[in-house]
Amino acid sequence: MAIHSNLISLLFLATAITILTISPPTSAATRRPQFNVVRFGARPDGRTDSTRAFLTAWTRACGSRVRVIMLVPKGRFLVRNMQFTGPCKNRSIFVRILGTIVAPNNIWTTGNSPHWIEFHRVDGVTISGGVLDGKGAALWACKKAGRSCPNGATTLSISNSQNVVVSRLTSLNSHMFHMVINFCHNVKLQGVRISAPGNSPNTDGIHVQFSTAVSIVSSKIATGDDCVSIGPGTANMLVDKVTCGPGHGISIGSLGKDVNEQGVQNVTVRSTTFVGTTNGFRIKAWGKPSNGFARNILFQHATMYNVQNPIFIDQRYCPDRNCADQVKKKKKVTHFFCVFFCYA
Missing domain, CATH: 2.160.20.10 (Single-stranded right-handed beta-helix, Pectin lyase-like)
Structure with a gap:
C-alpha cells in the first residue's frame, strides 16, 4: 500500500512538472x-x-x-x-x-x-x-x-x-x-x-x-x-478543395498574346467542385505565334454540376471584335500543351 501511495505521488509530481514545462510564459515581453x-x-x-x-x-x-x-x-x-x-x-x-x-x-x-x-x-x-x-x-x-x-x-x-x-x-x-x-x-x-x-x-x-x-x-x-485565372510566368501552383460557381471556371491564360512570353508550368488543380459555371477547366491561347506555353498541368478529382463546357482548350482565343481578324488568319500556334485530366 505504501509503494502504491508513493507511485501516485511520483506520478502527480511528474504531471505537475510537465504542466509547468509546457505552459506558455505570461510575461508582457x-x-x-x-x-x-x-x-x-x-x-x-x-x-x-x-x-x-x-x-x-x-x-x-x-x-x-x-x-x-x-x-x-x-x-x-x-x-x-x-x-x-x-x-x-x-x-x-x-x-x-x-x-x-x-x-x-x-x-x-x-x-x-x-x-x-x-x-x-x-x-x-x-x-x-x-x-x-x-x-x-x-x-x-x-x-x-x-x-x-x-x-x-x-x-x-x-x-x-x-x-x-x-x-x-x-x-x-x-x-x-x-x-x-x-x-x-x-x-x-x-x-x-x-x-x-x-x-x-x-x-x-x-x-x-x-x-x-x-x-x-x-x-x-x-x-x-474566372473563379481562378492563371497567367503567364506562373509556376509550381496548387489549387485544392475550391468550390466555384457561378463564374467561368478555372482558367489558364490567356497565353500567347505576345511573341516573347513566359509560360505556365507545374500547376495542379484537384478536388474542385463546379456548380453552374460556364466552364470547368479551361486553357486559352491567342491564335498567333508565340513562345508561350502551358506545361505539366494536372487537373484531377473534379465534381461538376450544370457546367456548359467541362473541359475546354481554346487555341483561337478572341475576347472581343478587335482580335477577330488575327484569329481568322491561319497562323501557326506554337504553344505546346502537356495536360492530364482525371475525373473522380
Whole structure:
C-alpha cells in the first residue's frame, strides 16, 4: 500500500512538472504589440474616411523590429485606395481584421489606381479574417449603361512580395478582380470567400501571374468571370478543395498574346467542385505565334454540376471584335500543351 501511495505521488509530481514545462510564459515581453487603427483616428461608422489612420497604423507596424499585430476591430471602416509598402523592419506582421472594410460609394474615388488595397514589397505578412466590400454594383451599372466610366480597381493586390498568407478573408462585390497575386513567391490563400453576381463584368476571383509557389486551398468563389485565372510566368501552383460557381471556371491564360512570353508550368488543380459555371477547366491561347506555353498541368478529382463546357482548350482565343481578324488568319500556334485530366 505504501509503494502504491508513493507511485501516485511520483506520478502527480511528474504531471505537475510537465504542466509547468509546457505552459506558455505570461510575461508582457512575449505578447505581440498591437497597432489598432482606431487609436490612430479610424472611425467604425462606415462613413468617415479612415484611410490615413490605416496607413499610419501600417507605418508603425512596419517600422517595428518585433512581431506585431495591425488590428482592424469590429465595425465598418470606409477607406480609399491604400498601399501598404515594405520592406519592413520585421518579417512577421499579422493584419487581423475583425470588422468590414468598405470602399467609397463614389466610383470615381479610385482615381487612376488599379488597386483598392495593395500590399507591395512585403515579406512575412498574414492577412486574416474580416470582409472587404468593394461596392462594385454602381460601376457595373455604369458600364452596362454604356456611359463613360472609370476602369475600376482590384480589391486586394499582393505584388513583389513573398511569404504571405491570406486566411479566412471575404471579398464582396469587387469593381474588377477580387484578388491579384503578381510577381510573388510563396503565397497561400486558405479559407477565402469571394462573392459577386454571375453577371458582374470582369470580377475574376483570384488572378495569379509571374509568381511561384502559390496555393489556393479550401475556398469558395462565386463571381462573374474566372473563379481562378492563371497567367503567364506562373509556376509550381496548387489549387485544392475550391468550390466555384457561378463564374467561368478555372482558367489558364490567356497565353500567347505576345511573341516573347513566359509560360505556365507545374500547376495542379484537384478536388474542385463546379456548380453552374460556364466552364470547368479551361486553357486559352491567342491564335498567333508565340513562345508561350502551358506545361505539366494536372487537373484531377473534379465534381461538376450544370457546367456548359467541362473541359475546354481554346487555341483561337478572341475576347472581343478587335482580335477577330488575327484569329481568322491561319497562323501557326506554337504553344505546346502537356495536360492530364482525371475525373473522380
